Amino acid sequence: MQDAPNRPYHHGDLRRAVIETALDMLREEKGWQFTLREVARRAGVSHGAPYKHFPDKAALLAELAMIGFDRLREQLSAAKPKAPKSLRDEITAIARAYVAFGTDNPALYRLMYSAEEGKAVGLHLNERALAVFEVLLEILRRGQAAGSIRKRPIEGQAAAGWGLIHGMTMLAIDGLLVSEKVGSAPLDAALSNLVEGLGNGTR
């Protein structure tokens, strides 16, 4: 915290501090509807200071979203099993990690898929976001080569995988996966269905 009253006039690394503080607020609060002024307040700086580092609030949000993609990719890479018994195990592991990222960082995940409704395309065509998508594509490519995944246009299979996982993540974040509607293990069931749809019949 910035208790020291004789804090120096120049923060030193305010840009990073603003980002860190904003990430903290995303973590503890639910919505990404935090105020820029409170970020400044927490960072121990005047309400106008952040504008020296970000042209506006949207720019900060975009930056946060990018960081989100980086972290998601890292988390997926870390979850990839070293010696997977089957492609199914691999897909399951990755998918679980993906959903876990969403439920662990709900506000951040929402932000990654919201930022400026319409400008989101730009974000997701960015190299850092595409890197996440590449994890999925790589698995599908390998599966097709190994013959355990139907030989179909890979983009379509990617659509099915991305759509399902993103959807399950959003539902999980919103707390909508209640057993009254989707049973006790919805993610497992959905993943089974996905894998069986992708598979070539040799289960």
Add this chain to the structure above:
Amino acid sequence: MQDAPNRPYHHGDLRRAVIETALDMLREEKGWQFTLREVARRAGVSHGAPYKHFPDKAALLAELAMIGFDRLREQLSAAKPKAPKSLRDEITAIARAYVAFGTDNPALYRLMYSAEEGKAVGLHLNERALAVFEVLLEILRRGQAAGSIRKRPIEGQAAAGWGLIHGMTMLAIDGLLVSEKVGSAPLDAALSNLVEGLGNGTR
């Protein structure tokens, strides 16, 4: 509009007018981040008037979300083919209608899955929201009975279907289904995959 300067003191049906106006604003703008004051302005009443009908903005948003579920259910019912050639056709038709609802009413759809982040559960366990879910369940039940869908816990299959369709809808709304990532007909491909996963092998 309310051009008449000698507009009566009492609006007559302000509650409905507020809802209609808010729906209009959802339709034309993208975000559900409209201001209550502008709703009042457009309805031709003072900025405090809506508070006589809604305790706060969140209450209005919740009401709008409910209307969204009603309309979605209607649209799905209308899209259900009278004499479907196969269950696959039926599922495809319903799913297309669902996604179309989302892309036609992006802000409203977002609202239905956002409203008060965390209070969403309550919304979705409401009778009017469950009615939408029931459309999906009914198809699955019928498919299992007819033998064209694998005999598995229906909740899990519902999870797979809901997750995929919701995910595709969200991606479509955000404009993220660009051909660079998911090819030219992502929805068709994803639905094929879903149906094949659900199916019992007799394709």
Add this chain to the structure above:
DNA sequence: GCGCGTAAGTAGTCACTGTCAACAATGTAT
């Protein structure tokens, strides 16, 4: 008919927001 309670609308206010321009402090290159 008629009074009047009360639902419905108004106006003003409060604390707060994002953004901006003017100003001050600091570091840096010449």
Add this chain to the structure above:
DNA sequence: ATACATTGTTGACAGTGACTACTTACGCGC
């Protein structure tokens, strides 16, 4: 040393959601 660019501060502005006190006029019981 001195000019300058960077970074932070302060104060302002319009606009927001929410609350309050006030006013209007609808409609009910007599």
